[in-house]
Amino acid sequence: MMSYRMRLVGICNGLARFSELQLVRHNHYLSSVPLKKRGVDGLLPKDYLNNKAVVVYFSAGWCGSCKLLTPKIKKFYEAVKSDGTLEVVWVSQDKEESHQLEYYEKNLPEWCFVPFADPNMKKLAEKYKAAVIPVLKLVNEKGDVVNDRVRADIESAIKANPMETYKKWKELVGLRKRQLICIKWVAVGQCSAGPQHVPRDVGRREILGDLAGHVKWLRPNEFSLKHLK
Known part of the structure; x- marks a missing residue:
């Protein structure tokens, strides 16, 4: 059976691809x-x-x-x-x-x-x-x-x-942070979490990395799809 973590990473990867598509959908009017x-x-x-x-x-x-x-x-x-x-x-x-x-x-x-x-x-x-x-x-x-x-x-x-x-x-102007590059479940001892290095003592968190590489830390019960809007 697929683990919770594997399911979460799969969902996040899909959302990240969706976010990227949204970002490149249109050029600005002044691009010409x-x-x-x-x-x-x-x-x-x-x-x-x-x-x-x-x-x-x-x-x-x-x-x-x-x-x-x-x-x-x-x-x-x-x-x-x-x-x-x-x-x-x-x-x-x-x-x-x-x-x-x-x-x-x-x-x-x-x-x-x-x-x-x-x-x-x-x-x-x-x-x-x-x-x-x-x-x-x-x-x-x-x-x-x-x-x-x-x-x-x-x-x-x-x-x-x-x-x-x-x-x-x-x-x-309808500008969205469109943050989602990657959301991962970070366990104690794991350091890789999307766009930035995560200290080993962070415990379990969900993180939201924006396109500028900044990281917003979210407790598990704080995350919802509203953060993707």
Whole structure:
């Protein structure tokens, strides 16, 4: 008869495969837009924005309001970037490539940006109604705007709790932690448990490893399918 442990591992392997399928099901709407980023040679891979919360930011170096807003966005970004799922896509409205690159290097973090003169700059400005800048839009994987009050959210959040605001953003874009890489029943003396090494004294636990390699420890009676949602 198959042991409980063998059955559990089999179930977990199946769930892990299901989770992986969910993760690669769709490319982000912006995957067709060429993107660059400081520190990366060439263009970013097309799947770079998959499973990310994406803010599209229209601004320019000549825009006074943008110069006032950008530091606030940077502050919010720095406060939540440890989550690893927020990406800002900068769409410059500068008139010259040299102006775009100068503003990016001097004023912006390692955000993605659309190369100068790429036709997608105009298309995105039209799609997201960026005739007057600055403009910030939180978009889902289909490119739909799910929050056009990003500026107000940021200005409030940097005075309070940026991470709480960001959690709401992740819900709006339908971002799931989709944690499940592997769940195992760990007995005393066993050290291998999915993405990270487990100390020998952990006793029996069920663990849930997310895609970033972090581990959440769960007592047996705490685990349920709700953790997979």
